[in-house]
Amino acid sequence: MNAITLLPDDAVGPLTSDKQLLKRGERLLEPDVYRAAIDGRIAVIKDYRRYRGTFLAPVARLLVRREARMLRQLAGWKHAPALVGVIGGLALGMEYINGQTLSSLQVADGRVFDQLHRALERLHEQGITHNDLHGTNVMVAAGVPVLIDFTSAWRTPRWRRNNPIARQLRRSDLKNLLKMRKRVTGVEVPPELAAKVAEPHWVSVIRSGWKRNYQRFKARHNVPA
Numbered sequence: 001m002n003a004i005t006l007l008p009d010d011a012v013g014p015l016t017s018d019k020q021l022l023k024r025g026e027r028l029l030e031p032d033v034y035r036a037a038i039d040g041r042i043a044v045i046k047d048y049r050r051y052r053g054t055f056l057a058p059v060a061r062l063l064v065r066r067e068a069r070m071l072r073q074l075a076g077w078k079h080a081p082a083l084v085g086v087i088g089g090l091a092l093g094m095e096y097i098n099g100q101t102l103s104s105l106q107v108a109d110g111r112v113f114d115q116l117h118r119a120l121e122r123l124h125e126q127g128i129t130h131n132d133l134h135g136t137n138v139m140v141a142a143g144v145p146v147l148i149d150f151t152s153a154w155r156t157p158r159w160r161r162n163n164p165i166a167r168q169l170r171r172s173d174l175k176n177l178l179k180m181r182k183r184v185t186g187v188e189v190p191p192e193l194a195a196k197v198a199e200p201h202w203v204s205v206i207r208s209g210w211k212r213n214y215q216r217f218k219a220r221h222n223v224p225a
């Protein structure tokens with residue numbers, strides 16, 4: 001497998017224009033995401049460098065490395081951006097997808113979702129689940145859906161792919177895809193697919209237990225809704 005290209009910090013300049021900013025990282029461990037040139041080619045940078053020297057720097061490095069590894073594994077696949085490299089350990093450079101996020105499309109024809117469905121199956125066949133599939137994590141460029149944001153993605157080793165958690169992660173990816181499809185195209189989910197993504201009882205039990213505890217925690221600590 002190809003090694004990940006390591007680039008020095010000065011391979012990309014500081015953010016100088018707001019036009020280049022795609023998303024400002026505001027919450028904890030959210031990167032700034034912006035466009036910049038690397039070696040004269042336009043790229044997207046996910047930048048955690050504001051954490052340099054803080055106690056969160058090792059976590060940010062880990063997030064960068066994980067996403068870089070995922071993209072490297074998917075190299076050459078048209079449904080994921082190509083990895084450009086890791087910049088100074090705390091930033092990631094990747095191919096700029098010149099399109100729109102799925103959530104910003106007014107109308108998308110069903111074919112985009114058919115492609116996305118096949119792409120997701122292909123990803124799952126490789127043992128990878130995306131785990132954060134929603135409208136701003138899918139770009140559509142010239143009618144082709146491209147999955148972005150592999151920060152939460154997970155690769156399950158081959159011998160564990162049939163275990164209940166791996167199966168639940170795959171089901172959850174598919175459920176999110178069907179939710180997006182319904183919202184954008186207005187087409188109801190066919191019953192056989194709806195049955196396929198229905199939650200098993202143990203998942204509902206964990207989910208409602210988790211929700212209850214979280215609500216209790218919020219009430220106790222006065223966390224705004």
Ligand SMILES: Nc1ncnc2c1ncn2[C@@H]1O[C@H](COP(=O)(O)OP(=O)(O)OP(=O)(O)O)[C@@H](O)[C@H]1O
Pocket residue numbers: 022023030031033044046081094095096097098099101136137139148149150151
């Ligand atoms: N390779 C890319 N090409 C074009 N635009 C991109 C690319 N990567 C990210 N973007 C844009 O930047 C936005 C934020 O990127 P990304 O989802 O990776 O960051 P994030 O902080 O994890 O976001 P969130 O937490 O909202 O999911 C995307 O919604 C998209 O609009």
Ligand SMILES: [Mg+2]
Pocket residue numbers: 136137149
């Ligand atoms: Mg995202």
